[in-house]
Amino acid sequence: MTKIRGSSLKKKFHQGLRKLFGVLPANFRFSIYRRMVECDPAPDLRLELKIADTQEELEDCFKLLHGAYVASGFMLPDPSGMRITIYHSLPTTTTLCAKYDGKVVGTISMIREGVFGFPLQSVFDLQQVKAKGGNIAEISALAVHPDFRATGGAILFPLMKFMHQYCTEYFDTRHLVIAVNPEKIELYEALLFFERLQANVVDQYDFANGAPAVGATLDLHHAAEIFKAGYKGRPSRKNLHRYFFMQNLPNIKLPKRRYFTTNDPVMTPALLDYFFNEKSKVFEAMDDRKKSLLWSIYDLIEYRRILPMLSGTALESHPLRRHQRYSIRCPAQIRFDVDGRSREFVLNIIEISLSGFQAECRIDVPLKVPGHASIVLGAADTSEVKAVALRSKVTDVGVFYGFRVEEADVVWRSCVTALEMGQTSADLSLA
Structure with a gap:
């Protein structure tokens, strides 16, 4: 007492x-x-x-x-x-x-x-x-x-x-x-x-x-x-x-990335299943809207048995984005042939998918004109793709362009595959 x-x-x-x-x-x-x-x-x-x-x-x-x-x-x-x-x-x-x-x-x-x-x-x-x-x-x-x-x-x-x-x-x-x-x-x-x-x-x-x-x-x-x-x-x-x-701490172990990605996803299908199905009821307690949003970002076949089923909507009818977008921050140059002369534009790419990318540019980019882009996806990975700017959006912080990739090379496809699988660390094979 x-x-x-x-x-x-x-x-x-x-x-x-x-x-x-x-x-x-x-x-x-x-x-x-x-x-x-x-x-x-x-x-x-x-x-x-x-x-x-x-x-x-x-x-x-x-x-x-x-x-x-x-x-x-x-x-x-x-x-x-x-x-x-x-x-x-x-x-x-x-x-x-x-x-x-x-x-x-x-x-x-x-x-x-x-x-x-x-x-x-x-x-x-x-x-x-x-x-x-x-x-x-x-x-x-x-x-x-x-x-x-x-x-x-x-x-x-x-x-x-x-x-x-x-x-x-x-x-x-x-x-x-x-x-x-x-x-x-x-x-x-x-x-x-x-x-x-x-x-x-x-x-x-x-x-x-x-x-x-x-x-x-x-x-x-x-x-x-x-x-x-x-x-x-x-x-x-x-x-x-x-x-x-100003201080450097050797105690900090920063992530090693192969690509210039801005996220470090760690939730494999096994980890998602363990934490959100086996150990907790987080997935079970989600409403259909949240479940559908989860399906929209984990749309690979490896995740299907892990993700929660929609209670009111059949999975087959659920609208998924055709190609998932991934956050990245990398430099690029694109060359267009306009009015008989070649012009190059410097881009800052912020988002990519298998079929396209979004980028910022400080000068006006011609729309619906085929171009050739050289994109530095990582320190040892430069992709050469054919692309066309389809639309532009003016914001308070700059002008952003949506590009469609007309022809992707193996470097581009390998990068997107790694992002889909959540495997973006530097220990990936460089082959």
């Missing part, structure tokens, strides 16, 4: 301190938060940061997440002992893990916009963020093992650095968005310079078991200069600008 009473008094004392701290001016509070930063520029090499890509790593991440969310009241206990969401099933979601001595001690997920949108879109408006251009990634599913939560950011800061580096260098991301508990939002504002999406707090956020939430965003195009100003004059171990933008 004495122990319980002591714990209650301690909790009330901390609540009182938070109330007193809360009356201080925001700039003063944020400055105090930044003074409390402690980031180790040379973490123990027993710490490894990588993409969770094995069944064991993913399972450990989902278990760690389940424990943290249940303890915080953000979800009810699940019989699987794991927190697995529909977003984890998508190739546009990447889960990172921090491992210490081979054991998963931290995890975080990045969700690029896919067929299900973003979790926080159910309660927050992203139109102002989208209007600025560039891809968005929702940062979600953050958890640190209880044994490391009192270590002054020894796991959290390396994990956040990995997330930032992955998003900027590999995930083709400009904007980060988050939905966090109101008690935590000031840490993101003070330390990482997130800005709120809206002033008010959402009272009930279904994705977190009805807990209150605050939405916020960070524009990575301007983050370096903002961090530099905010941490000006801070010593190395308390300087997140130096840590995020």
Whole structure:
């Protein structure tokens, strides 16, 4: 009884301190938060940061997440002992893990916009963020093992650095968005310079078991200069600008890719079956609309026995896109013969399929004129295809063209096949 009473008094004392701290001016509070930063520029090499890509790593991440969310009241206990969401099933979601001595001690997920949108879109408006251009990634599913939560950011800061580096260098991301508990939002504002999406707090956020939430965003195009100003004059171990933008951590194992893709899909048919059918009821609980969207992205025969059947619509009548599109960021040149002379255009390709691609160009591309494109799909893979621009679209961030590939070579077909199978790492045969 004495122990319980002591714990209650301690909790009330901390609540009182938070109330007193809360009356201080925001700039003063944020400055105090930044003074409390402690980031180790040379973490123990027993710490490894990588993409969770094995069944064991993913399972450990989902278990760690389940424990943290249940303890915080953000979800009810699940019989699987794991927190697995529909977003984890998508190739546009990447889960990172921090491992210490081979054991998963931290995890975080990045969700690029896919067929299900973003979790926080159910309660927050992203139109102002989208209007600025560039891809968005929702940062979600953050958890640190209880044994490391009192270590002054020894796991959290390396994990956040990995997330930032992955998003900027590999995930083709400009904007980060988050939905966090109101008690935590000031840490993101003070330390990482997130800005709120809206002033008010959402009272009930279904994705977190009805807990209150605050939405916020960070524009990575301007983050370096903002961090530099905010941490000006801070010593190395308390300087997140130096840590995020200038420091190299050998603990981080970045993905090796054969092609210039922007996603690192890991969900094989076997992994999808294990996590979403065998260990959880995520697929079973989906409505027909979500099931059909899932079928539209996993349309290879290897996935058919794994994916959930539609309850109200026969599979044969389900409309699937003829050729699935894949996110990529690669340079290209295309040559047209116009009015008796040859003209070359520099393209930035952002999406490909077996039958075409989408690209940005800074000057007007002639439509419905056959051309020859040289496309650098990877460091050792250049494709030569015949293509024609069929349409153009003017946006706030540039002009984009839709091309049809009239004649593809073996390099193009091999790349698309690898993307279809989710096999894009550098250890693929270069034959």
